[in-house]
Amino acid sequence: MSCFCRHICSLSNLLFLLIALGTAYLVYLKIHKPAPAKQVHEDKIIFAFLGAPGSGKGTLAKQVVQELGYKQLSTGDLCRDNIKRETDLGKKLQEYTSKGALVPDDVISSMAKEWLDVNTKDGKNIILDGYPRTANQAELLLNMIKTFYPDYKLRVVSLNISDDAVVERLCGRLMCSNKDCGAIYNIKQFVDIEHPVCATCGSPLIKREDDKEEVIRERLKIYTQTSQAVIDAFKKAGFAVEEITIEDKNPKEVFEAFKKMIA
Numbered sequence: 001m002s003c004f005c006r007h008i009c010s011l012s013n014l015l016f017l018l019i020a021l022g023t024a025y026l027v028y029l030k031i032h033k034p035a036p037a038k039q040v041h042e043d044k045i046i047f048a049f050l051g052a053p054g055s056g057k058g059t060l061a062k063q064v065v066q067e068l069g070y071k072q073l074s075t076g077d078l079c080r081d082n083i084k085r086e087t088d089l090g091k092k093l094q095e096y097t098s099k100g101a102l103v104p105d106d107v108i109s110s111m112a113k114e115w116l117d118v119n120t121k122d123g124k125n126i127i128l129d130g131y132p133r134t135a136n137q138a139e140l141l142l143n144m145i146k147t148f149y150p151d152y153k154l155r156v157v158s159l160n161i162s163d164d165a166v167v168e169r170l171c172g173r174l175m176c177s178n179k180d181c182g183a184i185y186n187i188k189q190f191v192d193i194e195h196p197v198c199a200t201c202g203s204p205l206i207k208r209e210d211d212k213e214e215v216i217r218e219r220l221k222i223y224t225q226t227s228q229a230v231i232d233a234f235k236k237a238g239f240a241v242e243e244i245t246i247e248d249k250n251p252k253e254v255f256e257a258f259k260k261m262i263a
């Protein structure tokens with residue numbers, strides 16, 4: 001009988017020991033959580049795309065958004081959105097955009113900051129499309145990143161194309177009227193069609209108000225005057241300017257060149 005008791009006793013001791021060990025292990029796991037798997041892309045990057053109007057910055061940015069999951073800040077789109085919604089800001093912006101003139105730096109910078117405040121939260125890489133466009137905007141941007149988004153690194157990418165190629169492209173540019181789609185086409189693709197529609201979403205295609213030859217030439221003149229100053233501002237701050245040659249490349253080839261650059 002006493003032998004049987006001893007068995008029961010040692011069994012319950014064993015059980016107790018097992019429970020105690022199990023609990024201790026669970027507590028240990030809770031304290032020493034295994035380190036999360038190392039992220040493949042640890043760096044959060046803001047890519048500033050520099051390129052003349054019509055260089056294809058916007059088209060490349062859209063591909064990068066779709067294929068690689070980046071986000072795109074297009075200050076031109078922000079301007080057009082405000083103008084379309086007829087906001088107070090929109091009325092002010094239209095005075096500049098309709099002439100192809102640059103919107104003042106403080107207005108553009110605060111629009112950009114408002115967008116970045118919201119869109120840096122998930123840590124996705126970002127493309128700046130058409131911003132910064134003056135040396136002052138570049139300096140304000142560098143300060144903004146340092147102060148408010150210190151986890152982000154900046155890479156500056158210049159898309160190089162000649163003026164003649166730009167004029168030919170932009171005079172025939174058509175864009176989808178559906179702003180959630182924003183697909184871009186060229187009139188050459190629709191020679192026999194009177195009312196071309198978007199192949200992606202079926203919305204009518206429209207010509208941008210500022211895609212007229214005299215406005216294009218004005219935008220190109222401004223771009224040439226200001227882009228060197230932007231590049232100089234970045235170089236002065238210690239940033240290398242990476243280059244992609246656009247001239248004869250189609251959108252797919254430009255995207256391939258970008259992927260090679262970030263690989």
Ligand code: ADP
Binds near residue numbers: 053075076079132
């Ligand atoms: P594009 O690159 O074809 O010139 P965008 O869509 O980038 O056109 O910009 C359209 C217009 O919006 C510009 O002509 C300018 O008036 C205004 N704009 C956009 N981005 C900026 C910026 N960073 N600084 C000043 N003005 C801007």
Ligand code: ZN
Binds near residue numbers: 177201202
């Ligand atoms: Zn569309």
